[in-house]
Amino acid sequence: VTAEKGGYDSFMLKEIHEQPQAVRETMGARIDQEHKRVILPELKMSNADLAKYDRIYIVACGTSMHAGLVGKDVIEKWTRVPVEVAVASEFRYRDPIYTDNTLMIVISQSGETADTLAALREAKKSNVTVLAITNVVGSSVAREADEVLFTWAGPEVAVASTKAYTSQVVALYLFALYLAQVKGTLAAAEVAEVVDHLQDIPAKIASLLEDAEQVRRFAESTKGVNSLFFIGRSLDYAVSLEGSLKLKEISYIHSEAYPAGELKHGTLALIEDNVPVVALATQPDIYEKMVSNIVEVKARGARVLGFAIEGDTDLAKSVDEVIYLPSTLPMLTPILTVIPLQLLSYFASVARGLDVDKPRNLAKSVTVE
Numbered sequence: 001v002t003a004e005k006g007g008y009d010s011f012m013l014k015e016i017h018e019q020p021q022a023v024r025e026t027m028g029a030r031i032d033q034e035h036k037r038v039i040l041p042e043l044k045m046s047n048a049d050l051a052k053y054d055r056i057y058i059v060a061c062g063t064s065m066h067a068g069l070v071g072k073d074v075i076e077k078w079t080r081v082p083v084e085v086a087v088a089s090e091f092r093y094r095d096p097i098y099t100d101n102t103l104m105i106v107i108s109q110s111g112e113t114a115d116t117l118a119a120l121r122e123a124k125k126s127n128v129t130v131l132a133i134t135n136v137v138g139s140s141v142a143r144e145a146d147e148v149l150f151t152w153a154g155p156e157v158a159v160a161s162t163k164a165y166t167s168q169v170v171a172l173y174l175f176a177l178y179l180a181q182v183k184g185t186l187a188a189a190e191v192a193e194v195v196d197h198l199q200d201i202p203a204k205i206a207s208l209l210e211d212a213e214q215v216r217r218f219a220e221s222t223k224g225v226n227s228l229f230f231i232g233r234s235l236d237y238a239v240s241l242e243g244s245l246k247l248k249e250i251s252y253i254h255s256e257a258y259p260a261g262e263l264k265h266g267t268l269a270l271i272e273d274n275v276p277v278v279a280l281a282t283q284p285d286i287y288e289k290m291v292s293n294i295v296e297v298k299a300r301g302a303r304v305l306g307f308a309i310e311g312d313t314d315l316a317k318s319v320d321e322v323i324y325l326p327s328t329l330p331m332l333t334p335i336l337t338v339i340p341l342q343l344l345s346y347f348a349s350v351a352r353g354l355d356v357d358k359p360r361n362l363a364k365s366v367t368v369e
């Protein structure tokens with residue numbers, strides 16, 4: 001078993017460390033190096049068919065749904081197509097508004113999640129085209145969808161999803177860029193700039209993995225803690241949700257992710273002396289507002305671990321300590337921000353002596369409703 005874990009003490013840690021490779025493989029041949037653009041040869045539909053979509057539903061569960069939230073912001077920003085993200089167990093019982101120009105994207109690591117599969121089947125009954133992003137060739141989702149983009153993360157064994165998430169986010173970046181090329185909503189030079197930055201992502205993930213000491217210390221300090229908050233705005237909020245889910249799942253610490261601007265509408269009442277708050281402040285557009293929100297929790301006694309982009313000299317003045325992330329385009333930052341968050345949940349679980357790979361009450365693949 002140790003051999004299967006590649007020398008790591010758990011599958012989760014092994015899979016966390018496989019992320020540079022998983023991300024690289026998922027980009028793989030989908031980047032045209034010469035022209036710095038995206039090619040998706042696996043798509044069967046024509047560019048003309050793809051260009052007609054003016055509305056997208058992204059449907060998934062858990063971590064895959066969280067990848068979808070990043071995908072929403074990116075697709076909307078680069079293509080101006082409105083995207084709605086829905087939890088599959090809710091979506092399948094809704095009466096969704098489909099038009100001839102609606103595309104559905106389902107995301108599932110396993111390709112066997114019952115609710116996601118049911119949502120896919122419902123959409124197909126209504127003649128909606130379904131594009132799947134999945135990690136398992138031959139899975140039900142891969143077989144039944146009209147179009148498939150595989151993530152090439154390799155088998156994911158740990159219940160807590162890590163490399164599948166980062167690979168899904170990469171697949172969504174590639175799809176969003178491709179759609180922008182087809183619709184002409186980004187200039188060739190803009191696409192090339194994103195492509196350049198995307199190709200630097202694996203090395204940046206690797207550097208975050210090498211430098212885990214600070215996050216390990218913070219995780220250990222949460223040993224006696226009952227509750228922890230993740231806050232962020234815009235894309236940082238999407239990543240907060242993933243950080244919070246991961247922590248709950250394997251450390252059993254209660255945690256909540258909150259859009260920071262919403263705190264004062266209720267949740268701020270829970271902040272008191274020494275409550276740990278992980279505050280993500282990586283998005284330049286909303287940075288000043290985010291810092292004000294951090295000051296609000298700090299003033300109520302919170303112990304704040306901030307996340308900032310390297311070169312940021314301000315955040316340190318408002319928080320207890322800062323984790324610095326390598327600089328990239330703001331839209332690509334989520335894929336880096338999530339790495340220390342995964343490590344935080346991993347180290348918190350280890351510090352409590354829990355079984356990292358097999359958390360209580362949970363299954364790797366939820367094949368029943």
Ligand code: AGP
Binds near residue numbers: 064111113159162249
């Ligand atoms: C993530 O850590 C979870 N264990 C869980 O939320 C998972 O992402 C969800 O069950 C969806 O699985 P799928 O991607 O295989 O459909």
